[in-house]
Amino acid sequence: MAFIDYYKILGIEKNATENEIKKAYRKLARKYHPDLNPNDKNTEKKFKEINEANEVLSHKENRKKYDKYGKDWEHAEHFEKAEKQQQYQRNTQQSNYYNFSGGDYSDFFESMFGGRASRQKSGSVKFRGHDYNAELNLNLDDVYKTHKRTLTVNSKNIRLTIPAGVKNGQIIKIKGHGGEGINGGPKGDLIIKFSINNNTKFKLDKNNLYTTVDLDLYKALLGGDLTIDTFDGKVKLKIKPETQNGTKIKLKGKGFPIYKKEGSFGDLYITYQIVIPTKLTQKEKKLFTELSKLRML
Structure with a gap:
């Protein structure tokens, strides 16, 4: 099984910080997201490689192990193999946006990090639905008291409670009211930005x-x-x-x-x-x- 250079996949240096890894991953994940490149097998493969690289480099223990053994990763199994795999299964986190399942990790990943431990039984790739973004325009006197309002998003009516004191430019997230997930993945979220017009004689500061x-x-x-x-x-x-x-x-x-x-x-x-x-x-x-x-x- 060939060695995979995860740093090269994310386009970062080996001494990259956690923040640099996160930024590189998010940028590439948006670029190669299957929703933006439908029916493109090469893009889908690239997207999986990006997530696999992030799965390793964003996890402190995995990155340490990867950096230590490098191309000689196959010898890593002789060093606390059982303990390391159990620790990974307990602590591994899902990628920032998506879950992957059967057949989606490379042989390199599975041999080195026990990738099969995080797979789903279904064998299909699950993608989180994309978020919906909306802007809600209100007058200042509208948000002086808590009230309910109905929004129509993607032909669906959503009943919201608008808390008193919402500020201009404030953003709230309503979980599970975004786009449908793929292959049983979770729904995206509805992200609402408030635009508050001061229609009163009062100046508001904080x-x-x-x-x-x-x-x-x-x-x-x-x-x-x-x-x-x-x-x-x-x-x-x-x-x-x-x-x-x-x-x-x-x-x-x-x-x-x-x-x-x-x-x-x-x-x-x-x-x-x-x-x-x-x-x-x-x-x-x-x-x-x-x-x-x-x-x-």
Whole structure:
């Protein structure tokens, strides 16, 4: 049985890091995936070689054994053969995307790593279904409260619960709602990206809300009550006499809901913007003039 250079198959150096091995594998697996190259026997063979190489090099103990014996791998069976095979059977992991079964590993792999231990009885190659990707467009006030929504994906209706506090650009995965698997393989997943449009007068930063409220000059000078809108209703505020333009206050717990923390909210920050009266009457001008004279005394 000929020696197989797994490093060459993945196009990496022998001193490649775990991350470099993972990146090389994922890149090649996407390129040679059977779904993208239907009825191409050469591509299918290449795809199996790539997965076999990853099965060895991504597994610390297997890679150590492979690096140690190299082309003389056949002598490895004389060194703790039984123990090594049992350890591999316990610890071996499935490839990142697919499971392989009877007849899919090379003789080199089987002799060196006990490949038959991870085979399925069916003798057919099982492939995981591909993922579906969808974008869900919502308004900010849509995600202030948890609610249910029905999505139509690939002609199928899927009932979703949208948690309160979902953020713009956030991605969630719904397991098993993607494409059908091949030869009894598992279904892919539905991956949803949220696009949240802020259709409100509030600015959202993390879980805090920010807004500016107009305050008339007289109330700013003399104080009084002011009713404002928050995300979940109106609130009456007490305005202190001589409130300055740009004054900021915080309403604790009146911000945006915190994702997956029911009953927890950020804060609402309000900035007062004093509105100067316009189109003054002659009487108003006279009174302001008298007031200004008093201030100069």
